[in-house]
Amino acid sequence: PKDVGILALEVYFPAQYVDQTDLEKYDKVKAGKYTVGLGQTQMGFCSVQEDINSLCLTVVQRLMERTQIPWDSVGHLEVGTETIIDKSKSVKTVLMELFQDSGNTDIEGIGTTNACYGGTASLFNAANWMESSSWDGRYAMVVCGDIAVYASGSARSTGGAGAVAMLVGPEAPLALERGLRGTHMENVYDFYKPELASEYPVVDGKLSIQCYFRALDRCYAFYRQKIQNQWKQAGINQPFTLEDFQFMIFHTPFCKLVQKSLARLMFNDFLSANSDTQTSHYKELEAFRGLKPEDTYSNKDMEAAFEKASLDMFNKKTKASLYLSTHNGNMYTSSLYGCLASLLAHHSAQDLAGSRIGAFSYGSGMAASLFSLRASKDASPGSLLEKLVSSVADLPNRLASRKRMSAEEFAEVMDQREQFYCKVNFSPSGDTNSLFPGTWYLERVDEMYRRKYARR
Numbered sequence: 412p413k414d415v416g417i418l419a420l421e422v423y424f425p426a427q428y429v430d431q432t433d434l435e436k437y438d439k440v441k442a443g444k445y446t447v448g449l450g451q452t453q454m455g456f457c458s459v460q461e462d463i464n465s466l467c468l469t470v471v472q473r474l475m476e477r478t479q480i481p482w483d484s485v486g487h488l489e490v491g492t493e494t495i496i497d498k499s500k501s502v503k504t505v506l507m508e509l510f511q512d513s514g515n516t517d518i519e520g521i522g523t524t525n526a527c528y529g530g531t532a533s534l535f536n537a538a539n540w541m542e543s544s545s546w547d548g549r550y551a552m553v554v555c556g557d558i559a560v561y562a563s564g565s566a567r568s569t570g571g572a573g574a575v576a577m578l579v580g581p582e583a584p585l586a587l588e589r590g591l592r593g594t595h596m597e598n599v600y601d602f603y604k605p606e607l608a609s610e611y612p613v614v615d616g617k618l619s620i621q622c623y624f625r626a627l628d629r630c631y632a633f634y635r636q637k638i639q640n641q642w643k644q645a646g647i648n649q650p651f652t653l654e655d656f657q658f659m660i661f662h663t664p665f666c667k668l669v670q671k672s673l674a675r676l677m678f679n680d681f682l683s684a685n686s687d688t689q690t691s692h693y694k695e696l697e698a699f700r701g702l703k704p705e706d707t708y709s710n711k712d713m714e715a716a717f718e719k720a721s722l723d724m725f726n727k728k729t730k731a732s733l734y735l736s737t738h739n740g741n742m743y744t745s746s747l748y749g750c751l752a753s754l755l756a757h758h759s760a761q762d763l764a765g766s767r768i769g770a771f772s773y774g775s776g777m778a779a780s781l782f783s784l785r786a787s788k789d790a791s792p793g794s795l796l797e798k799l800v801s802s803v804a805d806l807p808n809r810l811a812s813r814k815r816m817s818a819e820e821f822a823e824v825m826d827q828r829e830q831f832y833c834k835v836n837f838s839p840s841g842d843t844n845s846l847f848p849g850t851w852y853l854e855r856v857d858e859m860y861r862r863k864y865a866r867r
């Protein structure tokens with residue numbers, strides 16, 4: 412099959428949020444720390460009525476209803492998540508419930524876990540299936556989602572929640588570019604979840620940011636090597652730079668980190684340019700010549716200088732992709748794909764047509780890849796690209812229709828989640844009218860831990 416990639420995409424986020432200015436006051440930190448320092452304005456969160464199964468049920472059902480494809484036309488479905496409520500039974504098996512009436516049980520794929528990377532691993536697996544001898548001609552579906560919650564303290568404001576489902580098939584309006592994946596994997600303890608009785612991670616925030624930067628440097632170097640090799644074979648002999656990405660999206664723990672990351676990619680371009688180009692293209696940055704990337708993770712002068720130099724590029728290539736992250740927070744495995752949805756929601760099909768979108772996926776622990784999507788050239792009314800773009804156009808309105816909860820209410824819900832985590836034989840309390848219409852929710856956990864869901 413040609414041009415395997417994303418045909419359609421659906422985003423789900425909770426119907427309630429806490430404002431980051433309220434959290435700053437509640438946490439007694441200086442005004443601006445979360446809103447300016449981290450670049451976050453609002454954070455979505457789930458009550459005890461929602462868990463990872465209900466989030467994924469909702470997003471898959473919405474995608475199926477929107478695309479109207481038959482339930483038996485899906486042959487592969489994989490779920491990437493790090494929100495673990497069962498050490499054995501995958502979320503995928505719960506999603507099979509949706510396919511039951513159609514009689515379609517012939518669906519490969521289970522769950523994939525490594526921090527925020529599971530969504531990307533699932534997307535790669537779906538594309539690999541489709542390009543392999545195992546493909547039976549049907550669609551693949553990739554589901555990613557998480558409830559990102561932290562213990563009270565400095566990391567809590569970088570939480571969030573949500574899920575994304577993607578329909579994968581040939582001749583896609585956003586095709587995965589073949590052979591262009593730069594990957595970096597390594598054993599580190601920057602963010603992990605060893606306490607199985609707790610929903611919270613153990614996190615070394617400063618180390619985590621360093622690891623993210625290191626993975627970014629390495630993945631970009633591998634990606635560039637691979638694309639330059641492809642170019643060389645086609646007789647083109649030139650270095651790849653950020654100019655060759657019309658858009659660039661990133662896994663987004665918090666928005667400020669993404670702005671720094673784009674600056675860092677420019678720093679990488681600068682380091683690998685020859686000295687003439689360094690002088691002509693990167694004005695007033697000569698002082699940073701000869702630095703080694705691994706020595707600069709906490710170099711604030713370099714960071715500030717390249718942030719300034721890359722500001723226009725950030726506004727053009729990346730800023731629009733941060734809309735959902737700014738207003739909803741980190742969705743872990745689905746963060747990068749929420750960025751993709753935001754990018755599509757803020758650009759016309761004409762803007763996007765023919766463009767190359769760079770995508771950096773990072774999962775702590777760590778697993779990371781930089782890859783690229785190519786938008787189809789056809790942006791005419793009724794084209795797949797135009798349909799994809801218009802399908803996410805309601806994102807800002809949907810976000811604006813959520814209910815604002817106080818920081819006190821948010822803290823209370825976090826306490827409730829702690830009490831109910833691992834609990835048996837209970838029905839979560841709460842008003843189902845506070846959920847968006849069509850949302851699946853947890854109705855009951857019985858005495859054998861079996862979970863029963865209903866739809867609003």
Ligand code: ACO
Pocket residue numbers: 441442443444445447448449527565566567568569602614615616617619620623663664665741743775
């Ligand atoms: N006004 C404006 N900016 C401010 C203010 C203020 N009043 N106060 C602080 N800031 C700035 C700081 O200068 C800093 O910016 P800088 O890094 O550009 O200098 C920023 O706000 C954050 O302040 P810190 O003191 O560094 O924040 P803290 O120590 O509380 O931790 C952190 C922030 C590490 C991100 C924490 O929230 C965390 O651990 N989060 C979870 C881990 C994470 O997201 N890791 C990233 C990748 S892995 C993943 O996706 C889970």
